[in-house]
Amino acid sequence: MKASSERAGTLVVHALLIVFAVLAIAPILLIVVNSFKTTPAIFEHPFALPTADTFSAAGYERVFQRGHFVDNYRNSLVVTVGSTVATLVLATLAAFALTEYKVRFAPLVGGFFVAGIMLPIRLGTVPILKTMISWGLMDTLTALVLVYTAMSLPLAVALLMTYFRSVPHDLKEAARIDGAGELRTLSIVLPLVRPGLAAVASVTMLPIWNDLWFPLILAPSQENQTVTLGVQQFVGQFLNDYPALLGALTLGAVPLVVLFVVFSRQFIQGLSQGIGK
């Protein structure tokens, strides 16, 4: 009796998750499937699989002919990974300091950081552009890394502060009594906030990869073009060439999905090593 209700419960859990997973994935497959069809077939039967008549990979051919996907991927990877790592390192140091040291103006500094989440960053475009020009960083990936790091820090610091607060005091004191320096103490508590780091990394990464505005303003040249900007140009260019457009959209989305799949393993390891056990 117990076993069968147990099994029924498991079935319900699977059934629910399958429903949600289909809801999440089916619409995306729609794009991928249609990218292998001809334009009339896309619109007349959007939900049909390509048949011998309607199958066409010509969209991808055109995309590869005109696109610079290898360069675009490299640029996006450099910018996304660079900014995410920089954000994590700087935010960890700052959040540790903000929660650890009882300094009178700490709440002020914390508030100053958090305030940054509340403004649309596009507001600062022109001054940012001017800064980059005067630093000689115009049209470089470095400019993007700096802006994205600056823009991600507020949320990263705010989130990591909540994780650092949950670290037991005794642990740090024990480390200090053992003669560890402050940096060493930080590295001892770091494994405890690993889930936090993973969460921060994932929320930092997504908007950076998908941002269109700053690549357009700060690094518009062909050599520095990111995937999102490259794809956006296709969207205009193939305004009514739907197979190519869908092909470009698919190609633009794949790396971040892969990045997340690879990264989510790390994330889970972090979770189980951190607090779970």
Added chain:
Amino acid sequence: MRRAHYRYFLAFTLPALAVYVLFAALPLLNSMYYSLFDTDGEVARFVGLDNYHYLFTNPTTSERFWNALVNNLEFFAIHLLVEVPVGLLLAALLTSGRLRRSTGLYRTLLFIPTTLSVVIVGFIWRLVINPLWGLVDYPLLGNENTALPTISLMSVWQYVGIPMIFLYAALLAVPNDVLEAARVEGAGGWTTFWRIKFPLIAPQFGLIAILTYIWTFNGFDLVFALNGSAPGPNYSTDILGTLFYRTFFGSSGQLADLDLGATVASVIFLIILVITGAYFGLLHRRLRSYEL
């Protein structure tokens, strides 16, 4: 020790502060400052709060502002009421202990929409709900009453992975011995969840709610990708982010207005600041009382 504290504090915060101040805080302040000026002439002229006065008294600008604010509240409410509960359900299912190796697969599949760019999300849903080619006969995006809820739900579809992953992390962090004790006492999955796990992850909801608030009040991308910078019908999908963009940068039929745009941004900032400040203030006080 106190002197040392100051030094460590500075040393650890300085790198982050430097980057943040130079490439975010100063540029933003620099632009916000224009809300106190009239930039129309050759030289910017200090006008005090005139721009704010204009924003709230000009019949057109004030109507658009209040409309965008109300729309934004609706946009936020739908996220809070749909995205967070669904995220919780998914996180609870993933950590129900009834899955073995499939957890990772489900988690990844459910998170994939979150990684997409809004261009794809817009395209997907426009095709699916298109009255000509899609599954829904009713012109959801063409009706003033349904357009905004429809776009909000598209956004929920995309971002439900975020509360899911936060709550999932919190649920995994529930100590095993607590769960073991519950099991020994014969509590079922349902009881264990509501009596034990839920209270333990409850503090997460405050954080998620406030983040959702901040994100939706800074929302822009999806509405812009779907409906451009004067989002219709009849501005029914206009939110503060698109209002700011349209005012600050102009649209095809409207000229850019730097100072009024900066004014709009400053007002959005205040709206977010008041709520967020209250939240963190409360949190801070509560933490203090815990420590005592």
Added chain:
Amino acid sequence: MRALRASVALVAAAAVVLTSGCSPSASGGDSGKVVLTLGSWRTEDLAMWQDEILPAFEKTHPNIDVKFSPTNTNEYNAAIQSQVDGGTGPDLITCRPYDVNRSWIKKGYFEKLDGKPMLDAFDKLALDPWAGDDGSPYCLPTAAVLAGFFYNKDIFTELNLKVPTTQDEFLSVLRAIKDNGKYAPLALGSAESWQLAYNGLYSIGPAYWKGEDGRQGLIKGTKKVTDPDFVAAFEAFDAWKPYLPKGSESLKYADMTQLFALGKAAILPDGSWDINQVAVGNLNVGVFGPPAATAGGERYVQEMPDMAIGISAASKHKAEAETFLAWTATPEFLSLYVNKLPGFFSMGKEPVTYTNTLAQEFADLKQGAKLTPRLGLDRLSAGTPPFDDEVWRVLQLMYTKDLSAQDATAELQKGLSAWYEPQK
């Protein structure tokens, strides 16, 4: 103390590395070639510029290398403004017509073109949409677009229909197609409100407000939007409503084009720029112009100055930019451009022949018709609420919420009277 010092040193070192290591690649330093960038909102033209037009220019100007760098039209104004205000931006800027360009002129984005010989290729009228308040030209016209109707000739033959020339004929054609029931009469949706104005009202309306008479009348303040002529134009637009396809409220421009291109709709109110998207496969497409208000009445066609190019005041290579701009005034460029890009029409004095039949059909519409640009973009959109945006909004409301022509025009007049001096 050590920690703090280390941190300061780290930040300083990072700054040094950043500024020294990444100096921007000097533009075209080698071989003395000057690189010019040309900003545009026409991402779809990238291939044409790269493969056809720029090689033709570079053949005769080997020391100038022009790069076409387009930005999606939705982001174009924002990107150009941010770039120029920040101190960068392309050497050659594609200019939006009328009010937007006037504000750009006022902010000093462009070099003056006064007295340059290249201007001789154009009439004053053609230069006007890009002139400053002082009347000086700042951008050189590239192309105009026309509005009209694409129709599916096979459907017209099948249903035994004649191309309509008056509003009454137009409506009876629509009724006949609707009664037949096999095809959608009009491929028109209201999700994108701009095209309700640009391809709808601004195309058929001039027949009622008498083209330039009405438009200039609004600008000068001698006419009001609530005048019977304007109300009649809005009523003519309203008369299409029963013939809209299913779910038209949420159909986008791309959906309409597809509906027509798939042979499922008989008539598509559109702009000439869409020729290549509409004439696909073996679809038998023709073009007709906006109907006259009454039989034997005057015909009007919307000819919209669409695109011009100006020299950025911040360019470091103004002489070369001028050389390129002057080249765009030559018959060589103009005929190359309009024939590679059917649906765009030369604004120069020299007549140009169009090899594309639909483009030629569009060009023929101008004969015997009075020409007028879009109603709302000149002067009337330089304040709050901008007239053009308001027109989009009320037209959408007419189709989605049954706003009447009377109420729509009254609302527009109220908006205009609120800020536009001549209308106060």
